[in-house]
Amino acid sequence: MFTFKLxxxxxxSLTTEDQIQQIITQSQSRPQIIFKHSTRCSISSVAYQRxxxxxxxxxxxxxxxxxxxxxxxxxxxxxLFKVHHESPQVxxxxxxxxxxxxxxxxxxxxxxxxxxxx
Numbered sequence: 037m038f039t040f041k042l043x044x045x046x047x048x049s050l051t052t053e054d055q056i057q058q059i060i061t062q063s064q065s066r067p068q069i070i071f072k073h074s075t076r077c078s079i080s081s082v083a084y085q086r087x088x089x090x091x092x093x094x095x096x097x098x099x100x101x102x103x104x105x106x107x108x109x110x111x112x113x114x115x116l117f118k119v120h121h122e123s124p125q126v127x128x129x130x131x132x133x134x135x136x137x138x139x140x141x142x143x144x145x146x147x148x149x150x151x152x153x154x
Contacts, residue, residue: 045092047071050099053112059099060116060132067096067152068129071143072110072122074103080124083143087126090145093152128152 050056050070059068071087074080092098103110103123114121117129122139128151129135136151138144 045088045090045098047098047100050101050109050113051106053109055099056109056113056116059097059129062097063129063132069096069098069148069152070101070113070127070129071098072101072103072113072125072127074123076104077123079140083124083126083140086143087145092145093149096152130154 048055050059059070062068071084073084101110101113110121113119113127117127117134117137119125119127119134119137122137124143125137125139126143126148127134127137128148135154136147138147
C-alpha cells in the first residue's frame with residue numbers, strides 16, 4: 037500500500053481485500069472514507085477534483101479505489117457494506133458499517149464532514 041498527496045488530500049490507495057478488513061478494524065476507532073473513482077468518467081473526475089480542493093477533516097482516513105483497475109474489489113466493497121454500486125461513490129465507514137454513501141454530483145466534503153462528526 038502506498039499513500040500519495042495531491043492538493044489538501046492524503047489518499048491511501050485501496051488495492052487489496054486485506055485492506056478492506058483493515059478499514060473495518062480501523063473504523064472502530066476513527067471514521068474511514070472510501071472514494072470509488074472511475075478514471076474514464078467525467079462526472080467521477082469532477083467529484084474527485086471537488087474532494088481534492090476541499091480541506092480534509094482530521095482523524096479520518098481516506099481511501100481511493102480505482103474502479104477500472106480494481107473492479108472486483110469495488111464489487112466486494114459494495115457487497116460487504118451493503119450498498120448499491122455507483123461510480124463515482126463515497127462511503128463513510130464507522131464501527132464496521134457504512135453509515136453514509138453518496139454518488140455522482142451529490143458527493144461533497146461538507147457532507148462527509150457532517151457524517152464524520154455524527
